[in-house]
Amino acid sequence: MKTIPQEELFHRIEGFQEKLKEKGTDLAVIIQNADLYYFSGTIQAEYLFIPQEGEPVLLVRRGSERAQAESSFKKIIEFKSSREIPNILTQEDIELPEELGLELDVLSYQVATKLQHILEADKLVNITTVIRxxxxxxxxxxxxxxxxxxxxxxxxxxxxxxxxxxxxxELELSSIIEEHLRLQGHPGRIRMRGLTNEMPIGVCVSGDNAEVPLKTDALCGGPGIHASIGIGSSKKKIIEGEPIVIDFVSNHHGYHVDQTRLAVLGEPSAYLQETYEKSVELLDKLSEYLLPQHTWQEIYEQGKRLAEELDVADYFMGHGENKVRFVGHGVGLELNEFPFLADGLDIDLEPGMTIALEPKLLIPELGAIGIENTYLITEDGPQNLTTSSEELIIV
Incomplete structure (x- = not known):
């Protein structure tokens, strides 16, 4: 069964080929799984070759029957050795490139230079931005x-x-949610672009565990159960009255949606309740700016302004030296896609973008307070895809 409709796949290839022409790149080689699936409908291939014009070629080292069942491409070819690649491309009317485009943000130096040598390319260029x-x-x-x-x-x-x-x-609560997601078809994996980016399905992080710093530009990841992973829910017992961040990522046919809700065991303090209401107001007001006429940076700046108005600026997206300089990120086949709602990115929002907006507050000695929704940008305004209750969950 084809995983992606043929017309959808061909539309993606045509749009990408136009970008290759604009960039002057003769040939792109796609290897990374999320990119490979997006452009071919399968991850069973070793390489996907996309020329500026003409049909792409998918090279499979073994199990070509599965690739043929999953992808709509006609040119799916099994090969044994990389030395065969130049002859295969020539037979398929693809000229060896002068300028070769690779996903240089995720490929090793060894893989990149090997392909350059095999294809006799004069120049390597990074096509990561074009892909994203x-x-x-x-x-x-x-x-x-x-x-x-x-x-x-x-x-x-x-x-x-x-x-x-x-x-x-935290770990026990997280496992209950993870089981629920798996039984609904979640594959148990989250794709996040980057050499060392690793991510659990989600986290339940309570109290001051939300303050544990991460090496990535992220909040409320938790310490995890061991330093070898360094992120996630821990064996810490949940204490009555402390905020519990419930941040989970769904995955349906490879596509992710990001959502955070807040819970508390026992009666919340008046301060926690009031701050939570401010965090929801902050998200609601900030989401109104998710319009095509605004830039990625403007959303971040509006978030800071709204936090000032609500008197929570000291805690907006962290506190002290551990503040992060973003308020949202794109989601799709990966959790960290374009756009990034961050400082210094003066790029317009566009209809069709899907964005996780997460203006969280990190309060010393209390924990994190806030929620997160994923929105679709449209000409008429943002559409919230995450429709579960936004009320503070009091148990």
Missing amino acids: QSRMIKSDYEIILMKRAANQLKKIPTLIKSNLQEGMS
Whole structure:
């Protein structure tokens, strides 16, 4: 069964080839799994060759039957050795390139130089930005898949109310949510671009565990259960009255949606309740700016301004030296896609972008307070894909 409709796949290839022409890149080689799936509908191939013009060629080292079942491409060829590649391309009317485009943000030096040598290319260029620009505008087909992904998250507040209890650890609560997601078809993996970016399905982080710093530009990841991973829920027991960040990522047919909700065991303090209401107001008001006429940077700046108005600026996206300089990120086949709503990115929002907006507050000796929704940018305003209850979950 073909995983992606043929017309959808061909539209993606045509758009990408136009970008290759504009850049002057003769040939692109796609290797990384998320990119490979986006452009071919399968990850069973070793290489995908996309010329400026003409049909792409998918090279499979073994199991070509599966690649043929999953991808709509006609040119799916099995090979044994990389030395065969020049002859295969020549037979398929693809000239060896002068300028070779590779995903240089994720490929090793060894792989990149090996391909340059095999294909006798004069020059290597990084096509990462071109790929990410191609993927950041979602088609109607992709939006359907993302809405289905969002449905996996809808019952999380109810699940927490039914299961959170005194004496439970972060890890125990997280495992209940993870099981729920897996039984709905979540593959148990989150794709995040980058050499060392590793991400669990989600985290339950309580109290001051939310303050544990991460090497990545992120908040509330938690310490995890061991330094060898360094992120995630821990064996810490959840204490009555402290905020519990419930941040999970769904995955349907490879497409992710990001959502955060907040819970508390026992009666919350008046301060926690009031601050939570401010955090929801901050998200609601900030989401109104998710319009095509605004830039990525403007959303971040508006977030800081709104935090000032609500008297929570000291805690906006962290505190002290551990503040992060973003308020949202694109989502799709990877969790960290374009756009990044961050300082210094004066680039316009566009219809079809899907963005996780997460203006969280990190309060010393208390923890993190805030929620996160994933939105679709449209000409008429943002559409919230994450429709589960936004009320503070009190158990």
